[in-house]
Every structure is written in structure tokens, then in C-alpha cells.
Amino acid sequence: MPRKDGGCDLTAKEVSALFSDPAWAATFPPILSVDQAATLAQVPKQTVYAWSSRGLLKGCSRRAGKHLRILRDKYLLKLFNEGLDGD
Numbered sequence: 001m002p003r004k005d006g007g008c009d010l011t012a013k014e015v016s017a018l019f020s021d022p023a024w025a026a027t028f029p030p031i032l033s034v035d036q037a038a039t040l041a042q043v044p045k046q047t048v049y050a051w052s053s054r055g056l057l058k059g060c061s062r063r064a065g066k067h068l069r070i071l072r073d074k075y076l077l078k079l080f081n082e083g084l085d086g087d
Contacts, residue, residue, distance in 0.1 A: 009080060031072065033068075033070075036070075049068070056084045057075070057078070059074060
């Protein structure tokens with residue numbers, strides 16, 4: 001089904017290239033905290049928690065005790081290729 005937003009699909013290679021700069025790689029490591037994931041997506045951290053609660057981060061996040069950890073590359077692929085609006 002075509003996306004309503006016209007798409008902005010990224011490839012895994014493009015995502016890797018985004019973090020080839022050491023400064024970006026240090027700021028956004030492969031495993032993100034909620035704060036880092038929110039900053040990367042430029043959304044409030046409550047939005048990241050809401051996405052997780054609604055099951056929209058399946059496949060790119062995992063709970064470590066009470067902490068939510070997010071796989072950076074899969075998160076970006078999901079955000080840009082699938083969207084996280086729940087539609």
C-alpha cells in the first residue's frame with residue numbers, strides 16, 4: 001500500500017552513512033536511550049514512550065529492566081520507511 005506522506009524511505013546504507021561522522025556517532029550510539037531517541041527524532045521523550053506503549057517500536061526497542069533501549073538504525077528505518085503514527 002502506498003504511503004500517504006509520499007515516502008522518504010532510507011536504505012540501511014544511507015542510515016550507516018549518517019553516522020560515519022565521529023561526532024554524530026558519539027552523540028547517537030548504536031543503542032539509544034529514550035532521551036537520545038527523542039533528540040534524534042526531534043520529538044518529546046513522552047512521544048517515544050507513547051510509541052513504545054502503543055507497540056509502534058516493536059522490532060527496534062527492548063526493555064532492560066525499567067529502561068527502554070532503542071536500536072538506532074532500526075529506529076530510523078522504522079521512522080522514515082514505515083512511519084510511527086499508528087495508521
